[in-house]
Amino acid sequence: xxxxxxxxxxxxxxxxxxxxxxxxxxxxxxxxxxxxxxxxxxxxxxxxxxxxxxxxxxxxxxxxxxxxxxxxxxxxxxxxxxxxxxxxxxxxxxxxxxxxxxxxxxxxxxxxxxxxxxxxxxxxxxxxxxxxxxxxxxxxxxxxxxxxxxxxxxxxxxxxxxxxxxxxxxxxxxxxxxxxxxxxxxxxxxxxxxxxxxxxxxxxxxxxxxxxxxxxxxxxxxxxxxxxxxxxxxxxxxxxxxxxxxxxxxxxxxxxxxxxxxxxxxxxxxxxxxxxxxxxxxxxxxxxxx
Amino acid sequence: xxxxxxxxxxxxxxxxxxxxxxxxxxxxxxxxxxxxxxxxxxxxxxxxxxxxxxxxxxxxxxxxxxxxxxxxxxxxxxxxxxxxxxxxxxxxxxxxxxxxxxxxxxxxxxxxxxxxxxxxxxxxxxxxxxxxxxxxxxxxxxxxxxxxxxxxxxxxxxxxxxxxxxxxxxxxxxxxxxxxxxxxxxxxxxxxxxxxxxxxxxxxxxxxxxxxxxxxxxxxxxxxxxxxxxxxxxxxxxxxxxxxxxxxxxxxxxxxxxxxxxxxxxxxxxxxxxxxxxxxxxxxxxxxxx
Numbered sequence: 001x002x003x004x005x006x007x008x009x010x011x012x013x014x015x016x017x018x019x020x021x022x023x024x025x026x027x028x029x030x031x032x033x034x035x036x037x038x039x040x041x042x043x044x045x046x047x048x049x050x051x052x053x054x055x056x057x058x059x060x061x062x063x064x065x066x067x068x069x070x071x072x073x074x075x076x077x078x079x080x081x082x083x084x085x086x087x088x089x090x091x092x093x094x095x096x097x098x099x100x101x102x103x104x105x106x107x108x109x110x111x112x113x114x115x116x117x118x119x120x121x122x123x124x125x126x127x128x129x130x131x132x133x134x135x136x137x138x139x140x141x142x143x144x145x146x147x148x149x150x151x152x153x154x155x156x157x158x159x160x161x162x163x164x165x166x167x168x169x170x171x172x173x174x175x176x177x178x179x180x181x182x183x184x185x186x187x188x189x190x191x192x193x194x195x196x197x198x199x200x201x202x203x204x205x206x207x208x209x210x211x212x213x214x215x216x217x218x219x220x221x222x223x224x225x226x227x228x229x230x231x232x233x234x235x236x237x238x239x240x241x242x243x244x245x246x247x248x249x250x251x252x253x254x255x256x257x258x259x260x261x262x263x264x265x266x267x268x269x270x271x272x273x274x275x276x277x278x279x280x281x282x283x284x285x286x287x288x289x290x
Numbered sequence: 291x292x293x294x295x296x297x298x299x300x301x302x303x304x305x306x307x308x309x310x311x312x313x314x315x316x317x318x319x320x321x322x323x324x325x326x327x328x329x330x331x332x333x334x335x336x337x338x339x340x341x342x343x344x345x346x347x348x349x350x351x352x353x354x355x356x357x358x359x360x361x362x363x364x365x366x367x368x369x370x371x372x373x374x375x376x377x378x379x380x381x382x383x384x385x386x387x388x389x390x391x392x393x394x395x396x397x398x399x400x401x402x403x404x405x406x407x408x409x410x411x412x413x414x415x416x417x418x419x420x421x422x423x424x425x426x427x428x429x430x431x432x433x434x435x436x437x438x439x440x441x442x443x444x445x446x447x448x449x450x451x452x453x454x455x456x457x458x459x460x461x462x463x464x465x466x467x468x469x470x471x472x473x474x475x476x477x478x479x480x481x482x483x484x485x486x487x488x489x490x491x492x493x494x495x496x497x498x499x500x501x502x503x504x505x506x507x508x509x510x511x512x513x514x515x516x517x518x519x520x521x522x523x524x525x526x527x528x529x530x531x532x533x534x535x536x537x538x539x540x541x542x543x544x545x546x547x548x549x550x551x552x553x554x555x556x557x558x559x560x561x562x563x564x565x566x567x568x569x570x571x572x573x574x575x576x577x578x579x580x
Contacts, residue, residue, distance in 0.1 A: 100486070123500050137496045160496035163488055170486035171496050174479045178502035181475030188548045189467040195544035196390070196460035198453055206427045206450035206461050210413050212468035214504035254485035258478045258576075261551055286548075 002026060005151065006059035006082075008052050008075050010038040013095070013122065014065035016129040020154040021063075022046060031055040051080035061148055062092045068240060069098040076106055076117075088114030091144050093151070095136075097121040099244050100169035101251050107140065107165035116144045117165065120152070121172035125233055133157040137175070139167030173245045177259055180242070182216040183279055184262045187286035190224055194287070200225035220280040232278030235270050242266065292316060295441065296349035298342050298365050298372075300328040303385070303412065304355035306419040310445040311353075312336060321345040341370035351438055352382045358530060359388040366396055366407075378404030381434050383441070385426075387411040389534050390459035391541050397430065397455035406434045407455060410442070411462035415523055423447040427465070429457030463535045467549055470532070472506040473569055474552045477576035480514055484577070490515035510570040522568035525560050532556065 003026065007018040010032040018041050021028050028046045032038045035048065042048055049055035052075045056062050062082055064075055072094055076082050082092060092115055094103070100119070107117040118140035128134040136156040138145050145152075145161050152159050162171040189212075193203045204221045207213075223229070242263050249256050268285035269277075283289075293316065297308040300322040311318050312334045319337045321344070322328045332338055339345035342365045346352050352372055354365055362384055366372050372382060382405060384393070390409070397407040408430035418424040426446040428435050435442075435451050442449050452461040479502075483493045494511045497503075513519070532553050539546050558575035559567075573579075 123497075123502070125501075135496070135500050158496070158499050160492060162492055162496055167486075167488060170483070170488055171493055173486075174483045174488070174493055175497045175500075175502045177479040177482060178475050178497055178504070178507065181478070182472055182502070182504055184548055185468050185471030185475070188471070188546050189464045192467060192539065192542075192544055192546055193460070193464045195542045196457075196463075196538070198457060198460055198464070202450060202452055203461055203464055206425070206448070206452055207413075207465045207468055209448050210418075210425050210465075211415075211505050211509075212413070212465045212472070214468070214472055214506075215501050216504075217468065219501075248486070249482065252482070252485045254482055256478050256482055258474055258548075258551055261548060 003060040003148070003151065004058055005029070006031070006049070006052070006055035006062040007065070008032070008055060008062065009065040009096070010041060011065065012126050013129045015041065016126070017063070017065060017095070017155045018046065019044065020132050021151065024154045026151070026154070029055045029059065052082045053080045053084040056082045056090070057085040059086070059090060061151060062086065062090060063095060063151070064092065065095040067096060069102045069244075072096050072098050073102070073106065077109060083110065083113055083115070086113070086115050091116045091118065091148055093118045093120050093148060095120050095122050097172050097241055097244070098169065100166035100173070100248055103139070103169050104166040116141055118144055118148070119166060119168040121168055123172065123175055129155060136160070137162050137168040137171040139163055139169060140165050170248070173241070173248055176241045176245060177256065179216065180238070180262050180266065181258060182214040183220060183282065184265060184286065185214070186217050186221050186224065187265070187283045190221070190283065191287040223278070223280050224283045229274065229277040229281040231276070232280065234276055235266060235279055235281060236275040238266060238279055239270055293350040293438070293441065294348055295319070296321070296339070296342070296345035296352040297355070298322070298345060298352065299355035299386070300331060301355065302416050303419045305331065306416070307353070307355060307385070307445045308336065309334065310422050311441065314444045316441070316444070319345045319349065342372045343370045343374040346372045346380070347375040349376070349380060351441060352376065352380060353385060353441070354382065355385040357386060359392045359534075362386050362388050363392070363396065367399060373400065373403055373405070376403070376405050381406045381408065381438055383408045383410050383438060385410050385412055387462050387531055387534070388459065390456035390463070390538055393429070393459050394456040406431055408434055408438070409456060409458040411458055413462065413465055419445060426450070427452050427458040427461040429453055429459060430455050460538070463531070463538055466531045466535060467546065469506065470528070470552050470556065471548060472504040473510060473572065474555060474576065475504070476507050476511050476514065477555070477573045480511070480573065481577040513568070513570050514573045519564070519567040519571040521566070522570065524566055525556060525569055525571060526565040528556060528569055529560055
């Protein structure tokens with residue numbers, strides 16, 4: 001029998017993801033802070049619930065797609081939260097990017113009630129959500145992951161079991177170290193190129209085919225050269241991930257000095273009015289154009 | 291009529307490159323510091339000359355593939371150098387990675403004698419040289435580049451005209467900023483992953499398909515995870531490029547703080563016995579394993 005799904009959080013990511021579940025003929029009950037955002041899903045057959053607890057009552061699987069650690073905590077263990085109504089054996093899939101440490105503690109609290117938490121943060125952005133090509137980094141019980149694979153495959157292309165509880169969140173942070181440092185490399189390289197009098201697009205063409213290549217260079221390099229700072233992925237949203245990264249590094253007692261320097265440029269970009277620009281706007285902070 | 295080529299420097303890069311020219315039936319005269327290294331080329335029809343000047347006497351084009359700035363200066367304007375015998379109109383292609391500032395000054399000195407200097411540093415390593423798939427970043431007169439395109443295509447796959455004299459060298463430095471920073475991103479990301487208890491190969495698989503991807507991640511990530519530090523490209527050789535980068539940034543008066551931090555880890559790796567290891571051995575310096 002098809003799994004009944006509660007989907008909580010129908011924002012820029014959750015809305016298209018829940019839509020993919022409806023396309024696959026899953027029975028979906030939705031809840032979101034703002035009901036108006038979910039109307040399109042109701043029109044397609046999703047049922048509305050007034051709280052996470054109401055959404056969860058008859059669900060086999062609960063998908064969560066909200067913003068930050070406190071949001072997930074509210075949805076799961078707050079008043080009217082999932083924990084109030086979920087039946088034992090319910091699998092909770094948290095697609096939000098939140099603290100891995102808090103995730104581990106939530107997984108323990110849920111396990112005490114017979115619930116399974118999978119942390120399953122996403123990479124691929126709103127484009128990936130719309131196209132159903134997200135990368136999903138999953139932490140938690142492997143057997144639980146296997147039992148929800150059909151759900152994840154509705155919107156995910158690369159689904160990796162990364163380890164126990166929190167491992168998905170930790171892997172997402174690894175991903176963000178790579179993304180931000182590679183982007184800063186592009187910025188500093190183009191800053192140097194400009195100072196040397198080089199044409200930026202020619203420089204991108206000359207360096208993009210070999211050992212210097214990166215997704216950031218190929219995709220954001222041309223935008224930087226063109227002064228196009230439209231998001232993409234907004235600096236304001238990235239800063240939340242970087243805060244979680246810092247907190248986690250502190251808990252793990254692992255120095256990440258390169259990232260600290262990288263982050264300082266994003267902070268500078270945010271504080272000079274680029275918060276709602278795409279991440280590539282950090283070039284202005286690197287190149288001293290602010 | 292086919293161009294007659296003097297090829298100076300038949301080391302790990304020059305040897306296979308000159309070999310490709312012989313395969314294309316160019317007439318090649320060779321000179322190298324160590325004649326024994328060039329014997330294989332002599333056996334294939336290359337003529338030996340006892341000095342750069344002797345090699346150059348009947349040449350239309352002079353290719354240089356040596357190590358550092360003073361080596362190129364010696365070959366071009368030292369005793370027995372190219373400048374002593376080259377006829378006006380000779381095109382000199384310098385494939386070495388050397389100072390762009392010195393390159394600009396050499397181009398001016400050569401121009402005063404009616405000679406054209408193209409700086410044409412390489413990317414792709416000894417594998418690219420053997421397979422004839424090098425990336426070549428060219429600075430200098432575009433018409434001169436066009437007239438030697440057949441030569442460069444013998445061993446180059448991507449040939450980019452980057453601008454006037456020195457632009458090829460500047461672009462190579464941009465390339466090295468990207469290469470080294472992307473590699474350090476991999477190292478710090480894997481350091482964090484290890485501290486978080488993640489499996490490194492799983493982490494590489496989960497992050498290698500999207501916005502975090504880079505040539506360094508895909509090619510050197512697995513070597514780091516396996517503790518395989520065989521070169522590839524040796525840290526000792528990279529340090530020369532980084533020194534030139536620092537000198538050039540100082541002349542251009544352009545701060546590259548991220549690169550300074552990146553370089554400090556390579557210096558640490560070199561000073562702890564990794565000089566003759568591949569660049570990925572910098573992981574030990576980043577992860578504190580030394």
